[in-house]
Amino acid sequence: MELPTNLDKKLISYLSNLPSDYWNFQCDDVREYSHGIHGYPAMMVSLISRNIIKLTNSIYDVNSVLDPFVGSGTVLVESMLAGINSIYGCDINPFALYLSKVKTTLLNIPALQEESAKLRENIENMYVRYKSQIEHADDAMRQIYGLDLSAKNGWGSDAPKYLEKYKAENYFDIDIPQFKNLGYWFKPKVVLILSLIKREINNICDRDIRDFIFIAFSEAIRLVSNRRNGEFKMFRMPADKVNKFDPDVKNEFFTILYRNIQKMAEFESACQSSNSTVSIYNNNAMSLEDIPDSSIDLVITSPPYGDSRTTVAYGEYSRLSLEWLDLFDLSDKEIRGIDKILLGGQKYSPDFKYDISSRILESKLTHIKNVDLNRARDVYSFYADLEKAIAAISRKSRPNGYQFWVVGNRTVRGELLDTDKIIAEIAEKHGLIHIYTFERNIINKVMPSLNSPSNVSGVKSSTMTKEHIVILRKQKKL
Numbered sequence: 001m002e003l004p005t006n007l008d009k010k011l012i013s014y015l016s017n018l019p020s021d022y023w024n025f026q027c028d029d030v031r032e033y034s035h036g037i038h039g040y041p042a043m044m045v046s047l048i049s050r051n052i053i054k055l056t057n058s059i060y061d062v063n064s065v066l067d068p069f070v071g072s073g074t075v076l077v078e079s080m081l082a083g084i085n086s087i088y089g090c091d092i093n094p095f096a097l098y099l100s101k102v103k104t105t106l107l108n109i110p111a112l113q114e115e116s117a118k119l120r121e122n123i124e125n126m127y128v129r130y131k132s133q134i135e136h137a138d139d140a141m142r143q144i145y146g147l148d149l150s151a152k153n154g155w156g157s158d159a160p161k162y163l164e165k166y167k168a169e170n171y172f173d174i175d176i177p178q179f180k181n182l183g184y185w186f187k188p189k190v191v192l193i194l195s196l197i198k199r200e201i202n203n204i205c206d207r208d209i210r211d212f213i214f215i216a217f218s219e220a221i222r223l224v225s226n227r228r229n230g231e232f233k234m235f236r237m238p239a240d241k242v243n244k245f246d247p248d249v250k251n252e253f254f255t256i257l258y259r260n261i262q263k264m265a266e267f268e269s270a271c272q273s274s275n276s277t278v279s280i281y282n283n284n285a286m287s288l289e290d291i292p293d294s295s296i297d298l299v300i301t302s303p304p305y306g307d308s309r310t311t312v313a314y315g316e317y318s319r320l321s322l323e324w325l326d327l328f329d330l331s332d333k334e335i336r337g338i339d340k341i342l343l344g345g346q347k348y349s350p351d352f353k354y355d356i357s358s359r360i361l362e363s364k365l366t367h368i369k370n371v372d373l374n375r376a377r378d379v380y381s382f383y384a385d386l387e388k389a390i391a392a393i394s395r396k397s398r399p400n401g402y403q404f405w406v407v408g409n410r411t412v413r414g415e416l417l418d419t420d421k422i423i424a425e426i427a428e429k430h431g432l433i434h435i436y437t438f439e440r441n442i443i444n445k446v447m448p449s450l451n452s453p454s455n456v457s458g459v460k461s462s463t464m465t466k467e468h469i470v471i472l473r474k475q476k477k478l
C-alpha cells in the first residue's frame with residue numbers, strides 16, 4: 001500500500017478546510033456559456049468541474065483531461081474554458097456524442113447568424129407555400145380520415161402511412177420521418193412543420209453550423225411533442241391535453257436557436273486564449289480503446305448511478321431526437337436498444353457468482369438477493385460493469401494522475417448502496433489509491449408544504465440530497 005504523497009496531503013488539507021457550503025453552488029448560474037445549450041439527464045454541475053480543474057492545476061500542470069462518461073460534455077466545456085491542451089470525452093449514447101461535439105465546437109458567430117437569418121427566410125417562404133396543407137392537417141386527419149389524434153392506435157401507430165396519403169392528395173412535397181410511434185408523440189401539423197424545418201436545415205452546407213442548428217431543433221422537438229414537459233422519462237400528456245395542444249413550432253425553434261447563438265458567442269469570448277484540442281470518441285468506458293494508455297493527467301467524471309432500466313434512461317431521453325435527426329444511420333431498433341448497451345444494461349444470469357472487488361457490495365447484495373433476486377441481478381450487473389470501467393479508466397491515467405468521481409448513492413430494497421465507498425474499494429484493486437471523499441448538498445427539488453416543518457399551506461421547503469466526490473490517484477508505479 002502506497003503512502004500518501006505530499007501532493008495528496010496538500011489536496012486533503014485544502015479540501016478539508018473549505019467552508020461546508022463551498023460545493024453547493026446554490027445561487028450560481030450553471031447554465032452559462034454552452035452549458036445552457038440543450039438539456040441532458042443528470043448533468044454535472046459545471047462549477048464542480050471548474051473548481052476541480054482549478055484546484056488540480058494549482059497542484060500540478062494539467063495538460064490532459066478525460067471524461068469517460070461524457071454525457072452532454074460539461075467537463076469538456078470547462079476544460080476548454082481552462083485552456084487545457086488535450087481534452088477527451090467518451091460515451092456510447094450517440095446523442096451524447098453529438099451534443100458534446102456541438103457544445104465544444106467554436107463557430108464563426110457572424111457566419112452562424114447569417115445562416116440562421118437565411119434559414120428563417122427559407123422556412124417562412126416554404127411555410128407560406130404549404131400553409132393551407134399544414135394548417136388543415138389536424139382537421140383533415142380527424143374529419144376526412146376519421147382519426148382520433150390522441151389514440152394509441154390509428155394515428156398513434158400508423159401516422160407515416162396517413163401522412164403519405166395526405167401528402168399525395170394535397171401536393172405536400174416534403175419528406176416526413178417514418179419511425180414507429182411518430183403519431184403517438186406528435187400531431188399532424190407539428191410533424192409537417194418540423195419536417196419543413198428539418199429539410200431547410202439539411203440544406204445548410206457548413207457541417208458545424210448545421211449540427212449546431214440541429215441541436216436547437218432537437219430541443220424544439222421535445223417542446224412541441226406530446227410528452228409531458230419537465231420530465232426526463234417519456235410520459236405522454238393525457239388525451240384531452242393532446243387534443244388541445246397546438247404549439248407554435250417555428251417560434252419555439254427560433255427562440256431556442258437565438259438563445260443558443262448567444263450562449264455560444266459568450267463561450268467563444270470566454271475561450272479566446274484557448275488552444276485546446278477536443279477529441280470525442282464513441283468508446284465504451286469499459287474499454288476506452290481510443291485513449292492512449294497512461295496519458296491522462298486528470299479524470300473528472302460522473303458515471304450513471306445505476307442501470308438505465310431502474311435509474312436514469314439516457315437512451316430513452318435521446319430517442320425522439322435521434323429518430324428525427326437521422327444522424328448516424330441508426331435503425332429504429334438500434335435507437336431503442338441504447339439503454340441496453342449502457343452500464344448495467346445486460347442482466348446477469350440468475351445464478352451469478354459474486355466476483356466484484358468490493359466486500360461492502362457483497363454484503364448488501366446478499367440482503368437484496370434474499371428479498372428480490374431480480375433486483376439483485378440488476379445491481380450486480382451494474383457494478384460488474386462499473387468495475388470493468390474503473391479498470392479501463394485506471395489504465396488511461398498517468399502515474400500519480402488524479403481522478404475525481406462525482407457519484408450519487410441509492411437505496412435498493414432498503415439497502416443503501418454507497419457507490420462512493422464501493423468505488424474506493426474496487427479502485428484499490430486496479431492500481432488506484434483512494435485519497436479522499438467529500439460530500440456536497442444538491443438541492444434537487446422544491447417540495448410542497450407537506451414536507452415543510454412548519455406545515456403551513458403554501459410554505460415550501462427544499463429537499464436536500466447528497467452527492468459524493470471520490471478522489472483517486474493512480475499509483476506511482478504498478
Ligand SMILES: C[S@@+](CC[C@H](N)C(=O)[O-])C[C@H]1O[C@@H](n2cnc3c(N)ncnc32)[C@H](O)[C@@H]1O
Nearest residue numbers: 043044069071072074091092093284285342343
Ligand atoms: C451521469 S451521465 C454523465 C453526465 C455528464 N457528466 C454531463 O454533465 O452531461 C452518465 C453518462 O454515461 C453514459 N454511459 C453509460 N454507460 C456507458 C458506457 N458503458 N460507456 C460510456 N458511456 C456510458 C451515458 O450514456 C451517460 O451519458
